[in-house]
Amino acid sequence: MLEVSNLGKQYPTPRGPLTVLSEVTFSLAPGDAAAITGPSGSGKSSLLYVLGGLELPSSGRVTLDGRDPFTLTRPALADFRNREVGFVFQDHCLLPQCSVLENVLVPTLVARSNGRGERGQDTERARLLIQQVGLGDRIDHRPGELSGGEKQRVAIARALIRQPGLVLCDEPTGNLDQASADTIAALLLDLHRQQRNILVVVTHSARLASMLPVQFELADKRLKRVS
Ligand SMILES: Nc1ncnc2c1ncn2[C@@H]1O[C@H](COP(=O)(O)OP(=O)(O)O)[C@@H](O)[C@H]1O
Numbered sequence: 001m002l003e004v005s006n007l008g009k010q011y012p013t014p015r016g017p018l019t020v021l022s023e024v025t026f027s028l029a030p031g032d033a034a035a036i037t038g039p040s041g042s043g044k045s046s047l048l049y050v051l052g053g054l055e056l057p058s059s060g061r062v063t064l065d066g067r068d069p070f071t072l073t074r075p076a077l078a079d080f081r082n083r084e085v086g087f088v089f090q091d092h093c094l095l096p097q098c099s100v101l102e103n104v105l106v107p108t109l110v111a112r113s114n115g116r117g118e119r120g121q122d123t124e125r126a127r128l129l130i131q132q133v134g135l136g137d138r139i140d141h142r143p144g145e146l147s148g149g150e151k152q153r154v155a156i157a158r159a160l161i162r163q164p165g166l167v168l169c170d171e172p173t174g175n176l177d178q179a180s181a182d183t184i185a186a187l188l189l190d191l192h193r194q195q196r197n198i199l200v201v202v203t204h205s206a207r208l209a210s211m212l213p214v215q216f217e218l219a220d221k222r223l224k225r226v227s
């Protein structure tokens with residue numbers, strides 16, 4: 001369960017604190033999928049970063065399965081992000097020198113350096129996910145040898161490799177043509193149903209938003225449920 005109560009976010013600026021989020025309250029359960037829309041600069045990315053433990057909230061509380069990530073020590077917070085949260089960004093953020101398989105395995109390397117994880121199992125899971133996202137025949141390609149939509153599919157596989165309970169996507173189809181965007185959206189939803197995670201997708205695309213059962217709109221620093 002993701003529970004957000006009275007969340008506020010301010011950034012310090014030379015002209016004083018800039019408030020981007022105020023009194024944001026909502027909750028989502030495993031199996032829920034939500035879209036967040038809103039104009040550029042309305043704080044959508046800021047909200048996702050706070051939900052994923054990448055940015056500190058200025059006020060309020062975020063808990064995932066009853067745990068507040070912001071009470072953790074730095075290493076424990078890093079571990080929380082790695083294990084509990086999958087991120088998909090607009091610009092895939094893949095490692096250019098690594099193959100598809102290696103990119104998908106990146107989150108498991110961190111886990112392994114902490115003394116957990118099993119190399120053979122991780123590789124098997126990665127291969128399976130790569131097949132599920134339709135890239136079985138591109139497994140040895142580097143990001144430079146893939147199309148935009150294919151790169152985004154790798155990013156999705158990487159986000160899901162550790163089966164996180166919370167999957168956060170920031171404009172995942174923002175750089176894609178409509179056909180690729182539709183494929184990515186269908187894939188995200190399909191894998192979400194299989195893994196029963198909580199999926200939150202920030203998007204400009206009304207088409208993508210309409211595919212998600214819960215819809216929120218961010219405006220005037222506040223989050224409103226619209227359907
Ligand atoms: N690190 C930061 N420091 C100061 N201001 C920021 C920072 N990050 C974002 N902002 C400002 O916060 C507002 C919301 O940004 P963002 O969350 O990226 O919006 P969106 O994703 O909806 O376009 C913007 O006006 C942006 O300029």
Ligand SMILES: [Mg+2]
Pocket residue numbers: 044045046170
């Ligand atoms: Mg943004």
